[in-house]
Structure formats: C-alpha cells, structure tokens
Ligand SMILES: Cc1cc2nc3c(=O)[nH]c(=O)nc-3n(C[C@H](O)[C@H](O)[C@H](O)COP(=O)(O)OP(=O)(O)OC[C@H]3O[C@@H](n4cnc5c(N)ncnc54)[C@H](O)[C@@H]3O)c2cc1C
C-alpha cells in the first residue's frame with residue numbers, strides 16, 4: 287500500500303463548483319486534490335448537457351456545458367491541481383491531529399486539514415436494470431464497463447442497450463466471444479450509423495444475434511451466470527445461454543458514500559452556514575448543488591460565490607498563523623505571479 | 629385538466645394538471661418519486677412513464693431526441709414516454725400514466 291497523500295485541501299467532485307474552488311484556493315496558495323468517480327472533469331455540465339447552451343454565467347452571454355468546463359480547466363491550470371479520476375470518495379475519518387483522512391474505493395488515502403464536498407447530487411454511476419437478483423452477479427458476470435476484453439474470450443456474451451457503448455462492445459467482442467447476443471427495446475439505435483451498419487452485417491453473417499427484447503431473469507450460481515430469460519414485446523419468453531451480461535444504459539446519479547460521512551445530511555443535502563460554507567463538522571466544507579441554506583439556488587454562479595467564501599475560511603484552518611490579505615487579481619502583482627501572467 | 633398517475637406500488641393518484649407544464653413537473657409537484665435528473669432537458673431518461681393504451685396514440689409522437697434518449701431508459705415498453713416531453717393541455721385531460729421502475 288502506498289503512503290497517504292498529504293495536501294491542503296481535498297475536493298470531492300470535479301463539477302463546476304469543485305473546479306472553481308481550485309482557483310479560489312489557489313489564489314490563497316492552498317493546494318488541492320480532486321476526486322471524481324467520472325473519468326473527466328465537469329460533473330453535470332459535461333455528463334448531462336455538454337452541447338447545450340448556458341445563458342446565465344456572468345460575463346459569458348452563451349457558453350455550452352463543455353465549453354464552460356474547458357474554460358474552468360484553463361483558468362485553474364496555473365494552480366496545477368491533482369485529479370483522481372475514476373475513483374469514488376468512500377470514507378472519511380478524523381485523525382487525532384484534527385486533520386481528515388479520506389479513503390477512495392480503490393484504497394487511496396488522502397490527508398488534509400480541509401475537505402470540500404462539491405458532490406452535486408452524488409456520484410454518477412451506471413444504471414442498473416430492474417432485474418431481480420442482478421446484484422449477486424455484479425463484478426463476476428454482470429459488468430457495466432469492459433476493463434479486460436480477454437476475459438470475454440470464449441464466453442456467451444449478452445449485451446443490452448442501443449447507444450455507442452452497446453454497439454462498440456458488440457463489434458469488439460463478437461470476434462472473440464463464443465456467442466454474442468445484442469438486445470434492445472426497438473430495432474433502431476442512437477449509436478453512430480457506421481457501427482449500426484457493421485453490427486447489421488455481423489447479424490446477417492450469423493456472427494451476432496439481435497433481438498428486440500429485454501432481460502426478465504438471470505440464472506446461475508454463486509455469482510456465475512449461466513443463462514438469461516429474454517422477453518419480446520409480445521411477452522413471449524425464451525432462454526439463452528449467457529456467461530456474461532453487459533447492460534449499457536448510461537449513467538444515473540446516486541448519493542453514494544457521502545451519506546455515511548456524518549456531516550448532518552438533511553434530505554440528501556449538507557446544511558452549511560453562509561459565511562464560511564462549513565458543515566457541522568469543522569474543516570468539512572460544502573459548495574454547489576450538494577448544500578442547503580436559506581435561499582440556496584442550484585445555479586453554477588451561486589457555487590462560484592460559495593467557493594470564494596469557503597476558500598477564505600479554509601485558509602484560516604490550513605495556515606492558522608498567517609494573516610490573510612484581501613487583494614484583487616487586477617492589481618496585485620503577487621496574485622498575478624501565481625496566475626503566471628506577470 | 630386531470631392526470632391519473634400510478635406509482636411504483638400500484639397506487640393511483642389524481643393530479644390537477646397545469647396548462648403548459650410538463651407531466652414530469654406535475655408528477656414531481658405531486659410528490660411522486662420521479663428522478664428527472666436533467667430537469668427536463670431530455671438528457672437523462674429518468675422520467676420515463678408508461679402511457680395507458682388509448683392515450684399513447686393521442687400524444688404527439690416522440691421527437692427524434694426523445695426516441696434516442698429512450699434508448700438510455702431501463703425497462704422500455706412500446707408505450708414508454710419521457711414525461712418531461714409531454715406538455716399538459718386540455719386534449720390530455722384524463723390521461724393515465726404509470727411510473728417506470730427506478
Ligand atoms: C440539463 C441541465 C441544464 C442546466 N442548466 C443550467 C444553467 O443554465 N445555469 C446554471 O447555473 N445551472 C444549470 N444547471 C445546473 C448546474 O449544472 C448544476 O448546478 C452544477 O452542475 C452543480 O455543480 P456541482 O459542481 O455542485 O455538482 P455536479 O456538476 O453534479 O458535479 C459533482 C461531481 O461530483 C462527483 N461525485 C459525487 N460524489 C462523489 C464521490 N463520493 N466520489 C467521487 N466523485 C463524486 C460526481 O460524479 C460529479 O461529477 C443545469 C443542469 C442540468 C442537468
């Protein structure tokens with residue numbers, strides 16, 4: 287096991303709130319590490335509406351979700367934050383010296399005097415089809431992502447979905463699987479046209495089975511899948527051999543481990559004060575959609591303000607013996623040096 | 629106008645629909661557990677409902693965007709719609725919908 291990482295601030299969530307927090311902390315010389323279960327920055331902006339325009343970011347009359355995130359990434363670049371993508375913040379404990387130790391689901395440990403929860407509505411996780419007992423097969427036979435293609439060689443693979451992931455993995459796994467069955471609720475796909483055409487060629491050549499159907503039941507033992515019951519729209523059911531099932535229905539948001547962090551969650555939101563944006567636990571702050579206070583609006587611009595005030599309070603915890611100087615980026619050569627512009 | 633919505637336990641409730649609002653908004657307003665993660669932007673497929681036979685046919689057919697998004701919904705049936713794409717109007721007075729599983 288590697289040594290715990292020690293830093294000033296650990297931010298949970300790399301959505302717009304978490305990203306801008308890096309900037310406000312950076313101006314005060316505080317170093318930040320960010321954790322996000324997604325494999326890229328942006329939270330809801332890039333996951334739910336990358337191409338859609340936002341019209342209420344002050345000073346930017348129109349900007350798409352992706353563009354806003356790209357700009358935030360550019361803005362925080364001088365502060366060289368460390369990103370831990372593809373990891374979920376799983377546990378939080380207080381150390382005897384008053385600092386916090388955050389553990390990720392992959393076992394990484396980060397120690398800091400300040401934790402900032404910028405977790406939005408929670409973690410983006412794969413949608414789980416409503417099939418009784420599916421949990422028992424997850425990780426062994428049911429996978430929401432393909433990590434090692436080889437592990438599907440010689441297997442009877444069942445894929446569900448109609449988007450790019452479903453089609454891409456149908457094309458990639460068909461040559462190595464023993465059999466490959468693709469099911470979808472209609473004979474039409476939102477995936478790229480050329481992948482759909484390639485899939486149809488494989489079906490015509492007898493290399494892929496395609497059915498307009500859904501999975502009604504999974505059969506197997508000790509987490510090892512053996513067969514699946516499929517049902518068509520006419521309610522007719524039949525069984526096929528299946529050693530692996532890959533459902534690809536995109537992501538959904540689940541609150542996740544934050545619920546167990548002991549930070550006084552109220553209706554899945556963290557109550558904070560509006561001077562420091564600190565939770566009931568000293569040193570644990572909250573910003574963005576995850577927090578609640580009288581008058582809270584779930585807007586990106588509000589999260590920017592919250593980040594600025596949080597950073598001031600975080601400074602006093604991280605640097606108890608230093609005095610905080612209020613400065614403008616326009617006129618402070620000190621701040622401009624940090625930003626790399628002077 | 630009235631909307632009749634059946635929740636995931638099979639209980640039906642009557643909701644007063646507001647002209648111009650979406651059925652998703654009315655369901656949430658009535659306290660039903662519709663996730664609607666994207667707030668009605670047709671970007672999440674977590675507001676799916678099944679529309680009772682007879683009513684499905686009366687609706688404006690789904691736009692391409694909705695058809696695409698339904699591909700990301702779970703347990704889709706031929707009468708599935710995304711409730712954020714259904715706008716309340718007098719023509720829909722009495723419509724019956726059932727929440728799709730979570
Ligand atoms: C379709 C749509 C349109 C919108 N339009 C606007 C608009 O025009 N203007 C506006 O101001 N706002 C708009 N919003 C709202 C805006 O997107 C949110 O207010 C904003 O994204 C909140 O930012 P956040 O950083 O607090 O949370 P999020 O963007 O939700 O990011 C939180 C991140 O934290 C991660 N996370 C959570 N828990 C964990 C954990 N335990 N471990 C690891 N990672 C975790 C999540 O995976 C996620 O990436 C819109 C939202 C939607 C869905």
Ligand code: FES
Pocket residue numbers: 652663664665666667668669670671672673674675697710711712713
């Ligand atoms: S609320 Fe997201 S698709 Fe309807």
